[in-house]
Amino acid sequence: MIYRETGTFITSYLEDRKLFPIPFDKWAMAVFMLFMVFVVPFIASDYWLAAHLIPILAYGTAALGLNLLTGMTGQLSLGTAGFMCFGAFFTFNIMLRSPEWMNLPLAMILAGSVTGVIGIIFGLPSIRIKGFYLLVSTLAAQYFALWFFRSYPYFLNYATATVTLPDHHFDLFGIGETFNVDMASFEAKYLLSLGIVTALALFAKNLMRSATGRNFMAVRDMDIAASVIGIPVIRTKMLAFFVSCFYCGVGGALFCYAYLQVLGIRTFEMNRSFEILFMAIIGGLGSIAGSFYGTVLVYEFPILFSWAGDYIFGGAFDTAVVDNVAKIMYGILIIALLIREPGGLAALWATAKQKLRTWPFPH
C-alpha cells in the first residue's frame, strides 16, 4: 500500500493515453527529475558527477539505442561501440570544422543523424538476413568503424592516439562568457547530458507508444506476420536502424565529451559493445526505463564489488583477484537473472510494483 490507484478513474481516451496514468507515478517522476536537476549538481561532488552520474547517462543513451533495435525491433546487434565511435568522431569533427555558431547539442544531433544513415547502410542486409546471421553485419560495422578512423587520421585531426577535447566546445550560445560560469565544469556537463538523455528517453517512450513503435514490435514478434497485415517491414527495419544508431551516436558523443573528455579509437573496442549489450539485457529488452536500470547495475557492479572487497578484506587480496572474482560473480548474476527473470530488471521492478500496490492484502 505504498501507493495505490484507487480513486483514479479514466473517463476519456485522452486520459487513457497519458504517459503516467497513475498520479503517484507522475509526481514521483516529477520529484525525481527536479531532484536530479536542481539538487544533485549542488550536493554531488566532482567525483560522483564525473565517475558515476555522467558515465551512467552516456552509457544509458547507448543502451537505450541498442534496446530500441534489439529489444523493440528484434534485430540483434554487436556493433554498438562502432556506432558510438562514428557519433563521437563526427561530433568532434563538426565542432572542429564549422563556424562559431555551432554548438555541442546541435553537433550531436547532426553527428547522430550521420551515424543513423551509416546505421541504415549496415542495416540493409537485415532485409534478407535474419536472426543470428545478422550479427555479421553489425560486427562488420564495429570493425569497420575502428579501421576507418585508424586509417584516416584526418578525423582525429592528425593526433597520434587521442585528442583532448577543448573546453570551448562546451560553450553554448556564449552563456559561459555572459554569465561568467564555467561551461566545461562537471556540473555543466552533467546538466547537458541529463538534458539530452531526458529528451531522448522521452522521445523513445513516445515513439514506442505510436504507430511506428507498434510496427517495430510487430516486426520483432514475427516479421512475416507483420508484412501480411500490411506493415512495411523494410521501412520499419531501416527506421529502427536509423533511430537506434542515432541514439548510439549521441551516446558515443556524450561518452567522449562529457565523461572521458578525450577522444580516441581505443575507447570503442569490441568489449564496449558487449558491455552495452549486457546493460540492455540485464535491464530488460524492450523496456526504456530498463535500459537505465541495467546501465546502473552493470556500471556500478564492478566498482561496488571491488570497493566491498577492499572494505571487507582490507586489501588482503590484490586487485587482480578481486577483479576476476567480480567477473565470476557478474557472469553468475547474468545467468541467474536470465533463469529467474528473463525480462530483466524492468520485469523485476514491475513485479515489485505490483506487490507494492496490493501490499498488505495481496488477495
Place this chain on the structure above:
Amino acid sequence: MGFDWVFFTELIVGGLMSGVMYSLVAVGFVLIYKSSGIFNFAQGTMLLFAALTFVKLTEGSVNFWVALAVSTGTMVVFGILVERFMMRPLANQSLLSLFMATVGLAILIEGLAQYMWDSAIHGLQLADFLDLALLDPVNMTIFVVDYIEWLDILISKFDIFATIVAGSMILILAVFFQKTRTGMSLRAVSDDHLAAMAVGIPLSRVWALVWAVTGIIALIAGLLWAERVSVSFTLVEAVLKALPVILIGGLTSIPGAIVGGLIIGVGEKLGEIYLGDLIGVQGIETWFSYFIALIFLLFRPSGLFGLKTIERV
C-alpha cells in the same frame, strides 16, 4: 607487370591453412547450435580456459600426455556442469535468452580462468611438446625444421599438422553424427526437442554430452591456435573472427564450417594483399571477412549449407 604466381599460390595455401584453423573453432559453434539451437558465445573463452589449463599444467612440468588427459577431463566436467546449472533451468526459453546466458557464461569462464591460473600472456610451443611427446627417444624430430619447401612454396609444418588434426577430428565427428546411436539421438534433439523427448531420448544427457564434446574441441582448437597467437585474451578475439566462417557455412552444417573456413581464410589473405593495394590502405583484414560473409549471406541468407528456415505465420 608480371603476375607473381609463386607468391599467389603461397597466399592461397596460407589462406587455406588459416581457414582450417577457423573451421576448427567454427565446428565447436556448429555442434552446439545443431543440438540445442544455442549460439554459444562462450566458445572463445572455453578455448582460452582449455588452453590455459593445459599450459599451466605443462608449466608445472607435468608430462604432455598427462596434461592433455587432465585438461580433457576438466573440459568434460565443465560440460556436465554447464548442462546441469545453465542449460537445464533455461530449457524452453527464448533463443535470445539462451544466447545471452552463454555470453554470461563467457564472462564467468574468463574470470574463472584468470582466477584459477593468471592473466599473463603465455607462449605455448606446442611443436616442441609434440616433438618431445612423439619422437624424442630416437632424436628424430618432425618439427625442428619449421618449413618444408614444395614447388618453391614454403609451407609451415605445423600448419600441415594442424590441418591433419582438424581434418581427422571433423571426419570423426561426421562419422559419429551419421553412424552411431548417440549421434542419431543428437540429430533427433536438434530437429525437435519435444519430439526427441517423446521417443525417449534423455535430453539432459545428450546436452551434457554435446557440451563435453564441445569442450574437447575447444581444447584442441585452443592448443592449435595458441601456437599461433599465444595463450591470452587474443584467443577470445580469434573466435570472433570465426563468426563469419560459421555464418557463411550455415549454422547447422559441419561441412559448411569447413568450406566457410577455407573461403574466409583465402578471401582474407587475398583481400588484404590485392584489395588493400588497390585502395591504398592497409589493415582491411579486420573487417574484410565480415564483408565476404555479408556478400555470401545476401545470396544465401542461411549460409551455403545451412538448413533453410521455412517461415510460417
